[in-house]
Amino acid sequence: MPSKCTFGILWMEKYLYMITSLDVYRCIREYENVSSEKLLDFKKTSKNYKAYGLKRNPFPYVGVPEDAIPLYADRKKELKMIEEVIKSSLQNVSCHAALIGSYGNGKTHTLKYLKRQIENQLEDVVVVYISNPGDRVLSLYSNFMHEFGFQRLEELVWKFLEFATGEKSLRKKVNEGEVLLPEILEIGKRRLLNEIKYTDFATAFLKLTMEECKFLAWKYLCGESIISDYRRELDVVSAIDNDEKALRAFMSLKRILALLGNKLLCLLIDEFESIEYLHPILKQKILNGIRHLIDLNPQGFCLIIGCAPEVWVDIVKEYHAFSDRIFRQITLKALSEKDMRDFIAAYLKNSRLDDADPPNEIFPFTDDAITEIHRAAEGNIRRMLMICNQAIDAGIEHDIPEITSAKLRELLPDLFETVES
Ligand SMILES: Nc1ncnc2c1ncn2[C@@H]1O[C@H](COP(=O)(O)OP(=O)(O)O)[C@@H](O)[C@H]1O
Ligand SMILES: [Mg+2]
DSSP states (O other), X not given: OOOHHHHHHHHHHHXXXXXXXXXXXXXXXXXXXXXXXXXXXXXXXXXXXXXXXXXXXXXXXXXXXXXXXXXXXXXXXXXXXXXXXXXHHHTTSOOXXXXXXXXXXXXXXXXXXXXXXXXXXXXXXXXXXXXXXXXXXXXXXXXXXXXXXXXXXXXXXXXXXXXXXXXXXXXXXXXXXXXXXXHHHHHHHHHHHHHOSOHHHHXXXXXXXXXXXXXXXXXXXXXXXXXXXXXXXXTOSSOOXXXXXXXXXXXXXXXXXXXXXXXXXXXXXXXXXXGGGSOHHHHHHHHHHHHHHHHHOSSSEEEEEEEOHHHHHHHHHHOHHHHTTOOEEEEOOOOOHHHHHHHHHHHHHHTBOTTOOOSSTTTTBOHHXXXXXXXXXXXOHHHHHHHHHHHHHHHHHTTOSSBOHHHHHXXXXXXXXXXXX
C-alpha cells in the first residue's frame, strides 16, 4: 500500500507531466500557426485596395472574357465597321465579316460584346456565339444547336403552333385540357411541311411539345446519334448524321424562324484558326460547307468569324471560294501606347470607389509605368491585363503609394526581365 507521501509524489509527477505535455502541445500549435502563416494562408483573401481609390483589383485574374462582358474599352473604329455589317445584313442582304487579330487582342471579347449588344438592342434577331468551328459542318451545326438552347427551341415550337393554328396561349390551353395536343400537332405538321422539305426535322421539332419524348427530340435535333429504337419512338427515319443533313436542318430552323418574324440570324464563330489543325481534306470540306451555307442564305444571315492572322492569310491565299464571300475584314491591331493608356484608365474607372479622388485617371500608375507596360506587353491586351493585375496586387501588398516604371521592375522582375535583356 503506497503511503500518502508516495501518492503526493506520483500526483506531482503526473501534474508536471501534464504541464510539460501541454507546453509541448502549445509549442507545436504555435509553431504550426507561425509556420502556416508564413508559408501558406488560404484564408486571408480580401485585400484592401482603398489606398489606390479602388474597390477591387480592376484587372482580371484570368485573361478570358466573361460572357457578360462588364467593360468594353476603346476599339471604336472596329466596332463601327461591325455595326455596318450588321446593319447591311438587317437590310435584307446577307453580309459577312472576318475579325482578325493575334492571340490576346480581343476577338472573343468583341464577339461576346457584340452578342450582348445585339440581344439588348434588336428584336427579332437571333445571335449565336460558337467558341470553335469544330471539324465539320455537322459539328458546327451541333454546336450551334446547343448554343441556341433547348428552352429557346421549345418556346419556338409553341410559338410556331400558335402561328399555325391562330390560337393564343396554346401551351397553357393544352396543359389545362382545353385543347387537344394531337389535333394541333396535326395542323402544325401540315403547315410545317409546306414550309420545309425535311420531314424528319419537322417531326422531331413538333415532338418537342410532348413531355415523354422532348429530350429525345432535342438530342435528335442537335445531331446526336440515337439508337434505332429511339428513332422509331420519335417517328424519324434517319439521324442528322452528315454535313448535308446538318445544312438542311440548319436551313429548316432558319425557315421556321423567318416564318415567325425573325429578321436576321447572326452566327459568330470564334477561334476559326483551329481549322488549321484539320486534315487538308476536312479543312477543305468545312470551308466548302460554310461557303455553301453562305450561298444558301443570300438574305437574313450574317456570319462573323474570329480568326488569327496567320491562318486567315492562308485561307485568303488558298481558298478563294470561301474568303471571297467574306467581304469585310476587320483587324484588331495591337494597341498603341495612347490606346493602352485609355484601356487601363477604363478598367481603373470601372472599379473606382465612389468617393475616390485620384490625382489622374491612371492612378496608381504613372505615365512612365504605362510606357513600360506597353513595351513589355507589346501592345497585347491580354498581356497588359496580366501585368496590371499583378502590379496592383503587388503594389498593395508592399504599400507602394504609386506604381512607377522603377517600381514595376522591382515588384515584378520576372515580367520585365525579358524586356531588360
Ligand atoms: N475592348 C476590350 N475592352 C476590355 N477588355 C478587353 C477588350 N478586348 C479584349 N479585352 C480583354 O483582353 C483579354 C484578351 O482578349 P480576348 O478576347 O480573349 O483575345 P483573343 O480572343 O483575341 O485571344 C480578355 O481578358 C478580354 O476580356
Ligand atoms: Mg479568343
